[in-house]
Amino acid sequence: MSLNINSKKIIGKFIGIDNSGQIILKLNTEKKKIFNVGDILG
Numbered sequence: 396m397s398l399n400i401n402s403k404k405i406i407g408k409f410i411g412i413d414n415s416g417q418i419i420l421k422l423n424t425e426k427k428k429i430f431n432v433g434d435i436l437g
Contacts, residue, residue, distance in 0.1 A: 407420035407421055407422040408420065408421040408422075
């Protein structure tokens with residue numbers, strides 16, 4: 396899964412969406428990154 400956020404392309408494994416509606420990705424750096432859905436939709 397790849398996301399374009401603020402013109403930065405972020406690639407990671409999609410883990411899921413938590414209860415607050417944030418998207419959780421497992422990045423190649425083995426860190427989990429949490430995105431707000433509003434940031435992705437713009």
